[in-house]
Amino acid sequence: MKIISTNIAKPTTFIWNNKEEITGIYKIPTNQPIYLGQEDVKGDEVSNRINHGGFYKACYIFSSEQYPYWKKLYPHLDWNWGMFGENLTVSGFDETKVLLGDIYKVGEALVRIAQYREPCYKFGHKFGTQAVLKQFIAHGHGGTYLSILEEGHVDINDEFILVERPENCITVAQLFHLIFAKEKDQDLLKIAANSEALPPKKRALLNSYIKTI
Template sequence: MKIISTNIAEPTKIRFNGKEVLTGIYKTPTTNPIFLGHELVKGDEVSDRKHHGGIFKACYLFSADYYAYWKNLYPNLDWNWGMLGENITVSGLDETQLRIGDIYKVGHALVQITQPREPCFKFGVKFGNQGVLQQFIEHGHPGTYVRVLEEGLVAVGDTFELVEQAKNSLTTAAFFEMLYAKDKNQDHLSLALKNDALPLKKREKLATFKKND
């Protein structure tokens, strides 16, 4: 996996259901390296601290490989890297290969795969269509958030080197599918509940879907 673009956002006001809110989803490419901090990317707007940023969502990665898919669906949008709201656009990012808990060295930082993006209304506002949320779920390639174990600068051209593969884990794609499945795969659910690369609140919520053996 290789960094194609690093992206940050200024705070942007949007309106939804008659209310004005701030968002950091309108990210654009930077010309300089970005600094991955333990809770956010330095200089990047994180307006909704309840759902974005923090230890388990310090930085969001999305695959450059799927831009063609989204451009085909929304050809009239103003396309550039960062359009999917990602801090880092990565070539070769494959959610069917990434495992929750995997640790990678990239640039001067050490990061751990945590959880996929779950799209919200702000994503729909940006694309001019709230139906894009279901399209995003059905496409099944949500990118991933990472936890920053060692802070540092990353830049275009840096590659992700696997340092440690998570044991007894599940892929980001399998986890994403399980999140939205009505009948959740119980084996996958068991793996997720034991994985401390996922935040405790997420695991506690998932535990309510566990069936008694």
């Protein structure tokens, strides 16, 4: 896994339901190092602190290998890295092999694979249709948020070096599918619900889906 673009956003306003809103989803490449802090990426716009930023959503990464699929679906859009609102566009990011709770050294930072991406109406607004939300979920490659265990700068070409892997966990892809599946795998639920990589509220949510005899 290697960083191919570092992306941040300035606040962007748009009209939604006749109200002016602010978003940080319009990220663009910086072509320079960015600083990963424990609450957010330094200098990046985080408009809604209830649903974005914080320890379990300090930084969002997305796979560069997923871009061709979406470019084919939406060829009319102005494409560049950061299109999905990610701070780091990463090559070689295979969500079927990266585990929830994995700890990596990247650049100066130490990061942990944290929670899943839940696409919202702002993502739909950027793509010009709310239909993209269902498409994003169905495609099954949602990227992942990182928790920052040790702050520091990261830059293009920095590689993710695996430092520690949890003994019993699930992949990023399994977690993403689990969250949105109507019929949830009970074994995977039990594993994910016990992962300290997820915030307590999300672990409680997963626990609520576990069936009791």
